[in-house]
């Protein structure tokens with residue numbers, strides 16, 4: 222485990238659950254992303270994720286530069302493809318889309334991106350990425366061409382988490398998809414945390430402090446919010462998110 226991951230694990234011990242804010246370089250210009258990074262840092266966010274679906278050259282580089290200039294939070298890449306592995310990130314959620322059966326996202330993107338990770342001095346955090354059905358077809362489903370795990374099949378989720386652990390992953394991301402109608406069920410968060418041995422990340426469709434607090438009460442390692450803060454990020458709203466995650 223490298224120093225960035227170690228730092229996150231220690232911070233997690235201190236705050237219970239980390240609040241990660243996903244910044245999407247496809248949604249906002251670099252200056253606005255940097256401003257958002259500052260605002261969420263002031264409100265109590267613990268880590269920034271940078272990710273999206275675009276592969277336009279230069280977009281991720283500019284976003285990363287602006288964010289790093291303004292924020293002192295750890296910044297992890299959460300890439301949709303190997304093109305998004307850019308210089309400047311502290312770490313990367315080095316994911317494999319384990320819920321899917323598409324070789325491109327199980328292994329091909331990883332093979333293409335691995336040398337870039339080393340070249341840019343980015344610390345990889347081995348992460349199993351599990352899509353969970355969320356009421357409608359999500360972008361990540363469309364882009365990856367994979368089916369999510371059914372939201373009522375807790376046993377299947379359990380088997381995926383166990384396999385991830387045995388494959389040597391240290392993190393598992395339970396993902397409903399950005400803008401999901403229904404977030405990951407509370408029972409699934411509880412089951413994944415109870416299996417132990419993996420740091421559990423939960424994200425997708427978390428738009429209110431109440432919905433977040435229910436999941437934070439299961440004490441996953443990290444809760445990710447994205448979309449909602451592109452529309453609203455006044456200090457009071459942001460503080461309510463920090464409170465829901467750190468003190469559910």
Ligand code: 1GP
Pocket residue numbers: 243396397398399400401423424425426427445446447448449
């Ligand atoms: C997507 O889980 C993240 O990968 C964030 O989702 O944009 O719905 O918060 P939202």
